[in-house]
Amino acid sequence: MDPAGIYRTSYEEDFSIIRTKLQWAILISAVILAAASPWYLPGSVVNVMALMCCVIISTLGIQILTGCAGQISVGQAAMYGVGAYSSAILVGDYGFPFLVSVILSGIVAAAVGALFGVPSLRLKGFYLVMATLAGHHIIIYVVSHAPFTGGMVGHKVPYPSIGPLIFDNGSKLFWLNFSFLLLMTFFAKNITRGRWGRAFIAVRDNDLAASVMGINVFQTKILAFAVGCFFGGVAGALSAHFVGMIHPTQFPLIDGIWYLGYIIVGGLGSITGCYFGVIFFTALKEVIARLPLSMAVAHYTQPMTDVAFGLVVILALIFDPRGLYHRWELFKAYYRIWPLAYR
Amino acid sequence: MTVLIQAILDGICVGAIYGLGAMGLVVIQKSSGLFNLAQGMLMMAGGFVAAQAIDSLGCPMWLAVTLSMLVMMAVGFVINLLVIRPLLGESVFTQLMATIGLLSILYGIIMAIWGTLPRVYPSEIIPIGDLRLGEIVVSSTYLNGFLISVIGCVVLTLYYQRSKEGLAMRATSEDEQLAASAGIRVTKVLQLTWMIGSACAALAGVLFGMLGSVTYMLGEIGLMAIIPVMVFGGLESFVGALLAGLIVGIVTMLAGAYLEVALPGIMTIVPLAIMLLILLFKPYGLFGEERIERI
Numbered sequence: 001m002d003p004a005g006i007y008r009t010s011y012e013e014d015f016s017i018i019r020t021k022l023q024w025a026i027l028i029s030a031v032i033l034a035a036a037s038p039w040y041l042p043g044s045v046v047n048v049m050a051l052m053c054c055v056i057i058s059t060l061g062i063q064i065l066t067g068c069a070g071q072i073s074v075g076q077a078a079m080y081g082v083g084a085y086s087s088a089i090l091v092g093d094y095g096f097p098f099l100v101s102v103i104l105s106g107i108v109a110a111a112v113g114a115l116f117g118v119p120s121l122r123l124k125g126f127y128l129v130m131a132t133l134a135g136h137h138i139i140i141y142v143v144s145h146a147p148f149t150g151g152m153v154g155h156k157v158p159y160p161s162i163g164p165l166i167f168d169n170g171s172k173l174f175w176l177n178f179s180f181l182l183l184m185t186f187f188a189k190n191i192t193r194g195r196w197g198r199a200f201i202a203v204r205d206n207d208l209a210a211s212v213m214g215i216n217v218f219q220t221k222i223l224a225f226a227v228g229c230f231f232g233g234v235a236g237a238l239s240a241h242f243v244g245m246i247h248p249t250q251f252p253l254i255d256g257i258w259y260l261g262y263i264i265v266g267g268l269g270s271i272t273g274c275y276f277g278v279i280f281f282t283a284l285k286e287v288i289a290r291l292p293l294s295m296a297v298a299h300y301t302q303p304m305t306d307v308a309f310g311l312v313v314i315l316a317l318i319f320d321p322r323g324l325y326h327r328w329e330l331f332k333a334y335y336r337i338w339p340l341a342y343r
Numbered sequence: 344m345t346v347l348i349q350a351i352l353d354g355i356c357v358g359a360i361y362g363l364g365a366m367g368l369v370v371i372q373k374s375s376g377l378f379n380l381a382q383g384m385l386m387m388a389g390g391f392v393a394a395q396a397i398d399s400l401g402c403p404m405w406l407a408v409t410l411s412m413l414v415m416m417a418v419g420f421v422i423n424l425l426v427i428r429p430l431l432g433e434s435v436f437t438q439l440m441a442t443i444g445l446l447s448i449l450y451g452i453i454m455a456i457w458g459t460l461p462r463v464y465p466s467e468i469i470p471i472g473d474l475r476l477g478e479i480v481v482s483s484t485y486l487n488g489f490l491i492s493v494i495g496c497v498v499l500t501l502y503y504q505r506s507k508e509g510l511a512m513r514a515t516s517e518d519e520q521l522a523a524s525a526g527i528r529v530t531k532v533l534q535l536t537w538m539i540g541s542a543c544a545a546l547a548g549v550l551f552g553m554l555g556s557v558t559y560m561l562g563e564i565g566l567m568a569i570i571p572v573m574v575f576g577g578l579e580s581f582v583g584a585l586l587a588g589l590i591v592g593i594v595t596m597l598a599g600a601y602l603e604v605a606l607p608g609i610m611t612i613v614p615l616a617i618m619l620l621i622l623l624f625k626p627y628g629l630f631g632e633e634r635i636e637r638i
Binding site: 066072118119122123125126127129130131133134135137138141144145253254257260261264299300302303304305306307308309310311312313314317318321 | 378426429430433435436437439440441443444445446447448449450451452453454455458563567570571574606607608609611612615616618619622623626
């Protein structure tokens with residue numbers, strides 16, 4: 001929402017991300033504020049934020065795949081795992097440089113994702129959910145039993161390094177993940193507002209009409225799977241280097257389901273919505289984990305998180321199906337003319 | 344040869360249980376067109392409620408099963424009232440996500456109440472001994488599972504075919520608007536289907552638990568077993584569900600008997616692999632109606 005007096009006179013301007021100097025100032029100061037957080041926030045919070053960056057990247061992928069292209073997938077956690085294992089093996093066993101390995105992991109995940117996107121040619125709605133569900137379990141089975149992944153023992157992952165720079169503590173890893181987050185958000189935003197994004201939205205809204213308009217529906221669906229899973233793979237690779245040790249049980253089906261919850265609560269089809277959804281749920285999780293409970297009831301933390309997640313998703317579906325992003329837009333429209341609203 | 348026959352007999356017994364579990368899903372799918380991803384959690388809840396009834400009330404197994412079915416009926420009633428009814432007529436994605444939210448809530452509640460300790464049932468529902476045919480032994484728990492599942496399937500099918508409520512349910516699944524204008528209370532029908540579906544889940548959960556133990560993993564394992572069966576059977580057919588259950592059960596047990604040594608853990612993947620193949624080549628399953636999409 002632009003301030004009063006700013007008019008859009010061309011298509012490029014209408015689709016531009018940032019229009020005014022004030023928006024530039026807000027964006028830059030927000031980025032600097034976030035990047036400086038290791039200096040004013042405790043280490044545990046910075047660790048949570050570093051992992052949250054990975055989760056947001058992965059959620060961007062599922063937002064493009066499910067929110068924009070309408071292909072519901074519960075297999076994003078498996079893609080996260082594919083990315084994590086690819087990077088662990090490439091860097092740990094074959095000595096690839098970190099940056100190359102992150103991109104390769106994304107490409108591996110994209111290839112696997114495109115393969116599991118093939119059923120989307122014939123399947124829609126919950127049939128596709130079933131196919132991705134099967135895909136998730138098959139991928140995790142392969143990962144747990146293949147000879148090159150370390151199986152159920154797990155796989156060690158070295159610290160990431162770029163040239164002589166080694167990212168070996170929480171705040172350095174946070175800066176690494178944060179810069180990847182900025183980069184991937186920029187990619188995601190540009191994909192959704194470009195030609196691909198328009199094709200995705202056309203396929204989501206009505207695939208027959210899309211094909212009449214000259215969009216190759218099958219190709220677009222596979223592309224959506226590849227792009228979405230690329231994001232998942234990159235996020236998984238980053239998280240593997242952050243955690244340092246990966247294991248098949250770190251990628252449960254429930255994580256793939258949570259990603260869908262993030263985009264529902266954040267707002268379907270919106271890149272900003274991913275941030276809202278993930279930050280909201282991470283904050284919720286951390287608040288529940290830090291509630292002053294006595295030791296006797298501490299084992300209720302995880303169950304309570306699950307219940308809270310389910311409740312929030314159902315309440316969001318019933319009362320606020322357009323998500324937090326929509327609320328944010330309403331809020332911006334409100335404060336634009338506050339306190340001199342003309343009625 | 345013994346291994347083969349043993350695997351097939353075990354597969355038939357396990358498959359009947361899969362079929363019963365899938366029927367709970369079919370009941371709900373038929374009348375509301377909603378795929379209930381929380382069915383696995385309902386099964387697990389049923390299993391735990393029965394175990395709890397035995398532990399704290401000391402009641403016999405058959406009574407525990409009945410109690411658990413009644414409790415789960417109440418749970419199904421509440422779920423329908425609070426979650427499903429407000430979302431009637433929404434998109435597939437919304438309804439799926441609602442059942443996912445339900446899954447998460449149920450899982451949290453079950454974990455909070457019963458934790459991660461596995462429970463083992465002390466006895467079977469029908470006390471029959473093991474069936475021995477030479478070297479082949481079909482254990483009593485498997486036979487129990489088979490008999491009760493088949494009885495459950497037959498009762499459910501008869502109820503659907505013969506009773507007045509069954510007629511109402513069939514009419515609703517055919518065309519909601521038409522059924523409503525013929526004087527059928529569609530909301531009542533939905534309520535009833537959720538109660539029946541949950542009771543089915545409870546029974547299947549207890550039978551699943553009887554094969555080994557009731558654990559916090561049962562929800563996911565159960566769901567992964569019954570989804571392929573339902574998809575294979577064609578989503579809306581009772582006969583399809585039972586038949587598909589038997590086929591999936593037999594194939595799974597055969598895989599367990601012959602491939603488990605070479606590929607440990609393959610048994611959990613086989614039903615899903617079957618489902619993936621069916622989705623690719625025959626998405627409407629054995630007895631499903633092919634829907635022609637209109638704009």
